Amino acid sequence: MRRLSLSRLILSLVLLFTPLSELGALAQAAEPTPKATSYGIPASSQQLILVLTDSWQAIPAKLYRYQRASADASWSTAGQPIAAVVGRKGLGWGRGLHSPADTNGDYRVEFDKRAPAGIFALGTVFGLASESQARHWLGGLRMPYLELTESIRCIGDHDSQHYNTLVDIHQVKSDWRDAPNEKMREIAVTDEKAYQWGVFINHNLDANPQPRDKISGSCIFLHIWKTPDTGTAGCTAMTREHMVEIVRWLDQARHPVLVQLPRSEYTRLQAAWGLPVAN
Known part of the structure; x- marks a missing residue:
């Protein structure tokens, strides 16, 4: 019989005695996102959400969905375009799967009220329901x-090892200040x-080719908007019906990605990034 390492033994005991209802929060730490080894939309990605704005400063956006059967296949539309909003100050380059060489260096920073532009993998879905x-x-x-x-937080304290992750405060040792965190x-x-x-x-995130830093921001989501004219603190939002x-x-098995750009940047990068035609 193969011997278990101490860390694996501890994890096994935690999983054994943790209620099923709490395992979702534990999964963030137990199963980190695999490290991306190259820039661009991964060949494994078969679902794409494309969000376009009229300018870097614009709040209204149009959200398009696409899918493909393989890396060699063309993107095809999936559903109708959706009205959305981005940050109250528009967009700024984020840290994701895109190459820094494709940006103009104007990166968003924490609390600047800009949503991130670029290519990003999509992670955990969350909600009030069990x-x-x-x-x-x-x-x-x-x-x-x-x-x-009640115990789920998104950690916004950049000095915490859990910075920019969703955690259950009853499952991990606190190393953060409470003020910057979101009570989800x-x-x-x-x-x-x-x-x-x-x-x-x-x-x-550290899983991106551009690793996590302390200034580029945290807790960025797709979520439900307040109104069609109200920008966010840095997220991308839409109606409840469209969010659902x-x-x-x-579909996690299809490795969905999000691409957000002003239309001018979309035109510049469409061919290089292999993006579909959006009207």
Whole structure:
């Protein structure tokens, strides 16, 4: 019999005695996103969300969905375009799967109210419902899912080792200041139900070719908007109905990615990034 390492033994015991309802929060630490080894849209990606704005400063956006059967296949549309909004100050380059050589160097920073431009993998889906309720209401769920209990936080303290991750404060040792962190369930219940449904955008993570830093921002999501004219603190938002539609569509096995750009940058980078034609 192969001997278990101490770390694997501890993880096995944690999983054995952790209630199933809490395993979703634990998954963020237990199963980190695999490290991307090259720039651009991964060949394995078969789902693409493209968000375009009229300028770097614009708040309104148009969201398009595409899918393909393989890396060699063309992108085809999936559903109708969706109205969306980005940051209150528009877009700024983020840290994701795109090459820094493709940017103008004007990167977004924490609290500047700009949503990240670039290419990003999409991660955990979250919501108020339990996982079983979510599967029932959605008619299925093909992404990792996290129920927003009272103890779920998105860590915004850049000095924490958990910076820019979703954690259950009862499952990990605290090394953060409380002030910069987001109480996810509270926002989902009180702030126009913005986080009733959402998706974690893998911006500024060590899994990206551009590794995580302390200034580029944290806790960036797709979520429900307040109004069609209200920009966000740095996320991309839409109606509840459209958010649910996207959650139903996303499939982890198809490695979905998000591309956000002003239309001028989309025109410049379309061929180089292998992006589909958007009207």
